[in-house]
Amino acid sequence: MRRRKLTIGLLSMMMAASVAFGIQGNDVHAASKKLSVNRVYENATRINGKTRKKNIVRVKIGKKTYKAKANKKGKFTVKIPRVAAGKKYTLKSYKGKKLYKTKKVYVIAKKLKINKYTPNSKSISGYTRPSYKVKVKIASKTYVKKASAVTGYWKVKPDNNKKIGTTVSVKVVNTKGKTVIETKKHVHDYKAVYKTVHHDEAGHYETVEAPAWDETVQRRHQVCFVCGRDKTQDFIDSINNKTYPQLPNEYFTIDDMKEQGWTEEAGWPHYNSDYAIYKEMGVNPEDMKDVPPFGMYLASGGWDGHCDGHNYGSQTVDVTVHHEATTKQVWKVDQKSYDEKVLVGYKCDCGSVKE
Ligand SMILES: [Zn+2]
Ligand SMILES: [Zn+2]
Ligand SMILES: [Zn+2]
Ligand SMILES: [Zn+2]
DSSP, X not given: OHHHHHHHHHHHHHHHHHHHHTOOOHHHHHHHOOEEEOOEETTOOEEEEEESTTOEEEEEETTEEEEEEOOTTSEEEEEOOOOOTTOEEEEEEEETTEEEEEXXXXXXXXXXXXXXXXXXXXXXXXXXXXXXXXXEEXXXXXXXXXXXTTTOEEEEOOGGGOOOOSEEEEEEEOTTXXXXXXXXXXXXXXXXXEEEEEEXXXXXXXXXXXXXXXXXXXXXXXXXXXXXXXXXXXXXXXXXXXXXXXXXXXXXXXXXXXXXXXXXXXXXXXXXXXXXXXXXXXXXXXXGTTSOOHHXXXXXXXXXXXXXXXXXXXXXXXXXXXXXXXXXXXXXXXXXXXXXXXXXXXXXXXXXXXX
């Protein structure tokens, strides 16, 4: 106990001695050096403060250095160009050519400054009076931040990494709890607006040729068992070539014809076997009025009488059906129909439009 008291006494004695002989530590000396600056507001054109009398105070703003000389009482005024809120400058006080003391100066917002943001920004920041509270409403949620006591800087970052969006409301509350600023800020967020333009299919007709072709089909024909003649085909050929008998003639009179059912008005009578043949030929029975019935052909042993007395019967035979070459118009597509998105302009959710 006694020993400790002695030590403290010795220490204070040593300190007193150092003051007396003027060998002060640097820190002690610096504390006594004076450089104070009045608050600098945005758009200020001068910086006022106090330092050691007759000192030169310099401050670099942009590329230029501005200076002023302190008066006998140490007061100084440095004329400066207008400064913006949030800027930081270093004031340097010189005693002659020797740097005497430096001090940082923050430019304080008079009311509220909101830094530039876009609707996609993830945070919003700005400046207001130091220690004021900033209430920022983003998408119906209010965030409260206290501005820095030194710089007045504030920053709000919406929860869940959300974007700021186009519209924010900002309230500033002073240190006494009174709302001093209430403002709404809107930043347009122009989004492209498109319309759909429909383009019809475009094309042209082309003539496409299908060549002639023969088809083999099976038919029931009357065939001669003796000479093998296809009687039905021979009869058909006589119609196609108009080689059937032109009646009446010297052997077959009008009376003979009438006996077989021929009339002036209706021509020759026709039966099921005739209609089957016309169908196979693809002709109109109305046009066959002067074609004698197949029954007559058969009874005559063919128009040439060659098969007279030959037995015959129904057989399946291969018949060649000839199809003529055909042409048809075929639509060829040059350009399929499509919907084109055409930019009309840009629109913000507030309704503002931009061409
Ligand atoms: Zn807008
Ligand atoms: Zn369409
Ligand atoms: Zn025959
Ligand atoms: Zn053919």
